[in-house]
Amino acid sequence: EIVMTQSPATLSVSPGERATLSCRASQYISSNLAWYQQKPGQAPRLLIYGASTRATGIPASFSGSGSGTEFTLTISSLQSEDFAIYYCQQYHNWPLYTFGQGTKLEIK
């Protein structure tokens, strides 16, 4: 099983600033990584797939980078609606898909 490790567990950032979230895979996963945003009481929403491709309707303020085992989600100029929990997920190891434990992005 590929273990996905996200850091930090909680990130405190002020509105208007940039947030950088990290995700590390325990094994090589190429670019087979997705990022999801989850707000309280809601289902996760796909933000990024293929490590760097934004899903339909996702603003350009969200960007993903990385390949292999190290990945980053960057949110530039944070808006109030961006404060949520973010999960990474690998889909390289078919068919055992695994998620990171999440990073909570909170208002500083």
Add this chain to the structure above:
Amino acid sequence: QFQLQESGPGLVKPSETLSLTCTVSGGSISSSNYYWAWIRQPPGKGLEWIGSIYYSGSTYYNPSLKSRVTISVDTSKNQFSLKLSSVTAADTAVYFCARQGRRPGDEYFQHWGQGALVTVSS
């Protein structure tokens, strides 16, 4: 527009079988482009993939749950279902159904249902 909707009992007794159905609307479950997945999230915790099914009936399960899980599909109703047997309190979670890409490199979860909370308690 495309939607998924979970339905089923919100309370299940220990040792019994959890059963949920996901109804797909705005698209065909018989598309060759997708798998149909179940994912769960215990209260306050992270996400766990349970398993996926293709419209033909081919299934893929998380090894940690494989002995207790059955996922099936009913193309005539545009639905797929989850059964989890011998449940314990550890199976208490919000259960999500999702549409998953089928082609290599597309196997992320593109669309999600709103989720259904299932509590295991006597």
